[in-house]
Amino acid sequence: MTSEERLEELRRLFLEAPESAATRVLAIVLSLLLVTAVLWLVRRRTLREEYTPIWMGVAFGIAALSLVPPLLGWLTRAVGAWTPSSALFFFGELFLLAICLHYAVRLSGLTLQVKNLAQELAVLRGELDSLREPSGERP
Amino acid sequence: MKFLVIPAFQEEARLPAVLERLAVAAPDFRVVVVDDGSRDATAAVAKRAGARVLRHPFNLGYGAALQTGYKWALRSGATLLVQMDADGQHDPDDVAGLAAPVAAGELDLVVGSRFLGVGDYRMAGLHRLGRDFFRALLSAFGLRLTDPTSGFQAMNRTVLELYASDMFPSDFPDVDVLLCAHRHGLRVGERAVRMREGTRASTLHAGFAPIYYVYKMLLSVWAASSTGPRRREGA
Numbered sequence: 001m002t003s004e005e006r007l008e009e010l011r012r013l014f015l016e017a018p019e020s021a022a023t024r025v026l027a028i029v030l031s032l033l034l035v036t037a038v039l040w041l042v043r044r045r046t047l048r049e050e051y052t053p054i055w056m057g058v059a060f061g062i063a064a065l066s067l068v069p070p071l072l073g074w075l076t077r078a079v080g081a082w083t084p085s086s087a088l089f090f091f092g093e094l095f096l097l098a099i100c101l102h103y104a105v106r107l108s109g110l111t112l113q114v115k116n117l118a119q120e121l122a123v124l125r126g127e128l129d130s131l132r133e134p135s136g137e138r139p
Numbered sequence: 140m141k142f143l144v145i146p147a148f149q150e151e152a153r154l155p156a157v158l159e160r161l162a163v164a165a166p167d168f169r170v171v172v173v174d175d176g177s178r179d180a181t182a183a184v185a186k187r188a189g190a191r192v193l194r195h196p197f198n199l200g201y202g203a204a205l206q207t208g209y210k211w212a213l214r215s216g217a218t219l220l221v222q223m224d225a226d227g228q229h230d231p232d233d234v235a236g237l238a239a240p241v242a243a244g245e246l247d248l249v250v251g252s253r254f255l256g257v258g259d260y261r262m263a264g265l266h267r268l269g270r271d272f273f274r275a276l277l278s279a280f281g282l283r284l285t286d287p288t289s290g291f292q293a294m295n296r297t298v299l300e301l302y303a304s305d306m307f308p309s310d311f312p313d314v315d316v317l318l319c320a321h322r323h324g325l326r327v328g329e330r331a332v333r334m335r336e337g338t339r340a341s342t343l344h345a346g347f348a349p350i351y352y353v354y355k356m357l358l359s360v361w362a363a364s365s366t367g368p369r370r371r372e373g374a
Contacts, residue, residue, distance in 0.1 A: 115199055115309055119207040122173070122193040126211060130191070 144208030251291030255331035
């Protein structure tokens with residue numbers, strides 16, 4: 001057996017190693033907890049409805065990966081990873097990166113809105129001042 | 140109607156002298172002081188000197204303070220606006236000379252330059268390097284200005300309308316907004332002014348600020364040059 005074949009054999013072992021039951025149960029519990037947390041936050045009006053689909057999607061994804069084991073194996077092969085866990089990390093980090101960028105965009109938009117509001121407030125207060133002054137300039 | 144906008148943050152000490160001199164040097168201007176969330180008596184001293192005071196509820200930045208002044212002037216029917224700093228680095232006696240080309244319809248935007256032979260302004264090493272760099276950058280886009288970071292400017296209503304839009308930055312509106320005006324086909328020029336060492340220039344001196352400044356400026360110059368309309372031919 002050449003070293004290349006040995007490596008390929010090793011990789012197959014990693015890929016086909018059965019997932020432990022504990023991990024699967026943990027993942028399912030985690031996804032259920034996530035759904036519960038999202039629903040609870042929406043009910044408390046701490047989380048707006050339009051921000052929930054992405055987290056529901058994540059919970060659904062985690063549940064699907066743990067309920068349908070071949071899915072993770074297929075994903076792992078698709079990205080050329082050796083172990084399912086590294087494929088999971090890869091997609092996890094990709095997701096976090098995307099969501100951070102998404103929030104940075106939202107934040108930029110909100111910053112602009114807050115600035116425009118504060119400016120509007122300053123201008124309106126100035127107009128109010130000028131109306132209160134008997135001989136003040138009228139904008 | 141002519142307006143003079145002065146953005147001010149914590150300037151209770153230096154602002155009164157500027158306003159006092161303006162009352163003599165530019166009596167035909169309506170003076171608007173934009174207090175950018177100062178915790179001192181900036182607004183009170185400005186009001187006492189007879190200026191219209193617009194107060195930000197919190198600190199928004201030098202650019203945002205300028206823009207509040209633009210928005211006010213636009214609503215008040217301004218035809219001409221001069222902006223200057225509150226710290227006394229700009230000379231009120233130069234206001235009339237700076238505004239003249241705009242009032243005469245020769246230019247849309249006039250930048251007051253300290254490097255055209257009037258006064259004896261001296262720049263330190265790094266700051267000077269920055270100035271030369273931005274000069275070269277602007278001239279690459281066909282805009283020749285000797286003092287592109289000068290905050291002493293005069294403009295007409297067309298420029299105000301552009302600057303009141305969301306493209307105007309909250310922190311340092313310098314070469315990027317000049318370039319934007321240039322690319323919108325506005326006539327940008329300069330006139331000589333006297334200047335003293337100011338405080339705003341200090342952003343180009345300390346710590347990582349100058350590195351961030353250059354980075355941010357390059358990014359906004361790129362954004363300004365890759366969006367916006369092309370310069371009108373013959374404009």
